[in-house]
Amino acid sequence: MVRPLLATELAGRGKSFDHFEVTGGGFIATGPDEKAVKEAAEKVRYRVAFYGSTPAYRGVFDLHGVGDLGIKLNAMSRQGQWTDMARQVPDDVLDLFVARAAV
Numbered sequence: 001m002v003r004p005l006l007a008t009e010l011a012g013r014g015k016s017f018d019h020f021e022v023t024g025g026g027f028i029a030t031g032p033d034e035k036a037v038k039e040a041a042e043k044v045r046y047r048v049a050f051y052g053s054t055p056a057y058r059g060v061f062d063l064h065g066v067g068d069l070g071i072k073l074n075a076m077s078r079q080g081q082w083t084d085m086a087r088q089v090p091d092d093v094l095d096l097f098v099a100r101a102a103v
Contacts, residue, residue: 041094044098052066
C-alpha cells in the first residue's frame with residue numbers, strides 16, 4: 001500500500017528509493033504463558049479497532065478484504081462507541097496485524 005505512494009512522491013521530487021529506506025513495525029502480543037499472550041492480544045485488539053476506524057488506514061483493511069469492518073469502525077468512532085469497537089474485531093482480523101506467542 002505505502003510503497004507505490006512513496007515512489008510517486010519521491011519521483012515527483014526527482015528522487016528514488018536508492019537512498020531511502022522503508023521500515024515498519026507491527027503489533028506483538030507476548031508473555032510467559034498463553035494467558036498473558038491472550039491478555040496482551042486483547043490490548044492490541046483495541047489498537048487494531050482504533051487504526052481500523054481511521055480512513056487513512058482503509059486501504060490496508062481493503063487489501064485484506066475487511067474494508068467493510070473499517071467502515072463500521074469509523075461509524076462507531078463517530079458515535080463515540082470506543083469501548084465497543086474492539087469487540088467488532090474478530091480473531092482472524094486480529095491475526096492479520098499481530099504476532100502472538102508465549103516466550
